[in-house]
Amino acid sequence: MPLTLEIVTPESRVYSDTIDTVVIPTADGEVGILPGHIALLTQIEHGELRVTKNGVTQFLAISGGFAEVEGDRVHVLAEFAIDEEKIDENAVETALKRAEQQLAAAKDIDPQEYEHLQNLVRYSGVQLEVKRRRR
Numbered sequence: 029m030p031l032t033l034e035i036v037t038p039e040s041r042v043y044s045d046t047i048d049t050v051v052i053p054t055a056d057g058e059v060g061i062l063p064g065h066i067a068l069l070t071q072i073e074h075g076e077l078r079v080t081k082n083g084v085t086q087f088l089a090i091s092g093g094f095a096e097v098e099g100d101r102v103h104v105l106a107e108f109a110i111d112e113e114k115i116d117e118n119a120v121e122t123a124l125k126r127a128e129q130q131l132a133a134a135k136d137i138d139p140q141e142y143e144h145l146q147n148l149v150r151y152s153g154v155q156l157e158v159k160r161r162r163r
Contacts, residue, residue: 029063030048030063031046031047031048031049031100031102032046032047032100032101033045033050034101034102035077035090035104035109036105036106037093037107037109038107042088042106042111043088043104045079045081046081047079047081048063048082049061049062050078050079050080050102051078052090052095052104053073053074053077053090054070055070055073056070058075059095061097061102067098067099068096069095069097070094070095071093072090072093072106073092074091074147074151074154075089075090075154076154077089077090086111087161088110088111088158089108089109089157089158090104090108090154091107091108091150093106108147108151112159115158115159117159120152120155120156121152124152127145127148127152131145131146
């Protein structure tokens with residue numbers, strides 16, 4: 029019996045398919061989900077999410093949010109998520125440099141804006157790590 033995985037961000041549905049397994053980066057470490065997993069609600073950390081279907085593993089960079097396992101359905105609500113194949117290294121490096129410069133220059137910045145910039149820096153690092161790991 030396969031799992032149904034859905035990954036949604038505020039902008040779009042990033043992933044929706046039946047799968048064999050998924051490994052999610054959480055606040056307490058990686059959690060592997062197989063069919064028949066107990067009900068679970070957990071916080072997602074910045075990291076690599078791994079989806080396996082028919083013996084093929086797909087990698088996604090993910091940042092912030094929550095995952096819920098309910099029966100054989102896995103719902104992931106993430107701040108950011110992108111498939112490894114769609115990561116543009118040059119664009120990510122440019123965004124990373126811009127966010128780092130804004131953080132360095134920040135003096136009287138709104139705390140929410142500061143936190144947003146920090147999240148962008150972390151997510152950019154995760155994207156580069158996911159993209160470069162398979163070379």
